[in-house]
Amino acid sequence: MSIISTDIQKAVHLLTNEELVAIPTETVYGLAGNIYSEKAVKRIFSTKKRPFFNPLIVHIASAKALQTMTTHIPEKAKLLADAFWPGSMTLVLKKNEKIPDMITAGKDTVAIRVPNHPVTLALLKQLPFPLAAPSANPFGSISPTKPEHVESYFKNDILQVLDGGACSNGIESTIIGFEKETPVIFRLGALALEDIEAVVGSVSIKNKKEESPDAPGMLARHYAPSTQTLLVDDVASEAKKHSTKKVGVLVFKESLNNSSLTEIILSDNGSMQEAASKLYDSLHELDRQKLDIIIAERLPNNGLGKSMNDRLQRATFTI
Ligand code: AMP
Numbered sequence: 246m247s248i249i250s251t252d253i254q255k256a257v258h259l260l261t262n263e264e265l266v267a268i269p270t271e272t273v274y275g276l277a278g279n280i281y282s283e284k285a286v287k288r289i290f291s292t293k294k295r296p297f298f299n300p301l302i303v304h305i306a307s308a309k310a311l312q313t314m315t316t317h318i319p320e321k322a323k324l325l326a327d328a329f330w331p332g333s334m335t336l337v338l339k340k341n342e343k344i345p346d347m348i349t350a351g352k353d354t355v356a357i358r359v360p361n362h363p364v365t366l367a368l369l370k371q372l373p374f375p376l377a378a379p380s381a382n383p384f385g386s387i388s389p390t391k392p393e394h395v396e397s398y399f400k401n402d403i404l405q406v407l408d409g410g411a412c413s414n415g416i417e418s419t420i421i422g423f424e425k426e427t428p429v430i431f432r433l434g435a436l437a438l439e440d441i442e443a444v445v446g447s448v449s450i451k452n453k454k455e456e457s458p459d460a461p462g463m464l465a466r467h468y469a470p471s472t473q474t475l476l477v478d479d480v481a482s483e484a485k486k487h488s489t490k491k492v493g494v495l496v497f498k499e500s501l502n503n504s505s506l507t508e509i510i511l512s513d514n515g516s517m518q519e520a521a522s523k524l525y526d527s528l529h530e531l532d533r534q535k536l537d538i539i540i541a542e543r544l545p546n547n548g549l550g551k552s553m554n555d556r557l558q559r560a561t562f563t564i
Pocket residue numbers: 299300301302337349352354355356378379380417420422431432459460461462463
């Protein structure tokens with residue numbers, strides 16, 4: 246029997262009883278549990294096979310709850326929360342003693358987000374506790390953007406995937422931390438850098454492990470299909486080199502018009518937003534086809550293209 250269901254009351258019941266539920270957000274599906282339940286939080290890590298050094302994002306219904314979890318909120322964090330919540334931005338702030346150490350991997354900061362999805366906002370409003378929710382995929386594999394992706398990963402491990410349809414943004418949130426009072430991007434994501442800079446001025450990006458020991462979990466290899474995947478600028482000439490193999494290609498907007506290839510176009514009309522929303526689903530789809538190799542085209546390196554290139558770089562071998 247399918248574990249996918251739209252029943253919010255069932256999710257409330259399971260979460261209240263320290264069980265896990267996969268929840269929809271506008272970025273990707275999350276594997277959610279009560280942040281104050283040690284049992285639930287441990288199960289998030291064990292179900293995902295996620296290393297304990299990798300902290301979890303806390304999901305809340307409204308920015309009002311920030312005061313109850315943090316010791317200090319920089320002025321620019323308030324501006325960002327006002328501008329982008331509910332939305333695809335996570336803020337990393339100094340935590341207070343109520344936040345369990347397991348959530349933050351022992352760090353003195355906590356990552357917090359108000360997701361912009363009506364089903365999960367309705368769920369959060371009914372719960373007397375916030376939800377810890379990393380992406381609902383086994384550690385290192387492609388993030389889920391449809392309930393069926395989660396079902397195929399975890400049908401034997403959890404009792405419900407709360408169905409909220411396909412994720413509209415389709416890549417993870419942009420994570421912003423603070424050095425003193427200054428915002429720093431720890432992870433590029435579904436909120437474009439340009440939009441953030443329009444609110445708080447220019448910000449630096451420290452999303453590589455060596456650049457920022459403050460952003461654990463930003464591993465070089467992540468989000469990976471099980472099929473060998475390459476990231477290139479010129480897909481057509483790379484495909485030629487592999488003409489004896491079963492080749493899948495993932496292109497931004499132009500078809501290669503080559504019927505011997507399995508091709509997915511991210512957005513015919515060149516919309517970055519559409520491309521982002523289809524990125525992971527397309528990788529899931531190509532991965533299912535048992536190809537010998539997947540060749541992905543590097544996107545224009547601005548707006549959401551920058552975030553998608555970051556994900557593709559971690560998912561692939563760059564040549
Ligand atoms: P996921 O929930 O799988 O999208 O991953 C959450 C990511 O948030 C982690 O891999 C970290 O990079 C980041 N994160 C969570 N908490 C913190 C924190 N306290 N400080 C810095 N980065 C964090």
